[in-house]
Amino acid sequence: MNIELKPVNTPEEIGLLCRLAKEAWEQAYSELLGLKQVEYMVEKFLSPPAVREQMDKEGYIYYMIYGEGEPGGFTGFAPGYGGRDELFLSKLYLLPHMKGTGAARAAFKLIEHEARSRSLSRIRLTVNKGNTHAKEVYEHWGFETVESTVTDIGGGFVMDDYVMERRVRNA
DSSP: OOEEEEEOOSHHHHHHHHHHHHHHHHHHHHHHHOHHHHHHHHHHHHSHHHHHHHHHHHOOEEEEEEETTEEEEEEEEEETGGGOSEEEEEEEEEOGGGTTTTHHHHHHHHHHHHHHHTTOOEEEEEEETTOHHHHHHHHHTTOEEEEEEEEEEETTEEEEEEEEEEEOOOO
16 A cells, blocks of 8 residues: 655644544544543643644644545654653554554654654653553554553543653664
8 A cells, every 4th residue: 555644733733633633543542532532632642722722732743644546544743742751652643454564653753753853762652441452452562561650631530551661763
């Protein structure tokens, strides 16, 4: 499959990303977290105003992932997040038809390149403790669990995650 990653910048691109995020999150998390928490988190973290604010104020970079010209996923990350020597991989989601196509691998190559080009020493991410498949994928890519966190995100909800990290490999 022909995989392309394209930067997200315009209001139209952000709108597309947010529509795809809603679909991806409902498929990935409705059973695990419940639809109410999924809807709350999508509105809080992946609505157009939230994405724009992350880009403008927190240095987030978003890419849409296309397979054969059709949108099928996205990634979002923040190099140097919080002034740290790391790239924070906040989001990497694929729709079901994109899994197993090499799209995640292509996204990860881009993410690692972004970290390396900024001389950052590690990539850090959080993964829901119940999302065993994602955790296994990250472990396959060399990530290790470094801590366990429970974060209150408001609305009566928490994020119950593992924090994982991986050293950036030199080119």
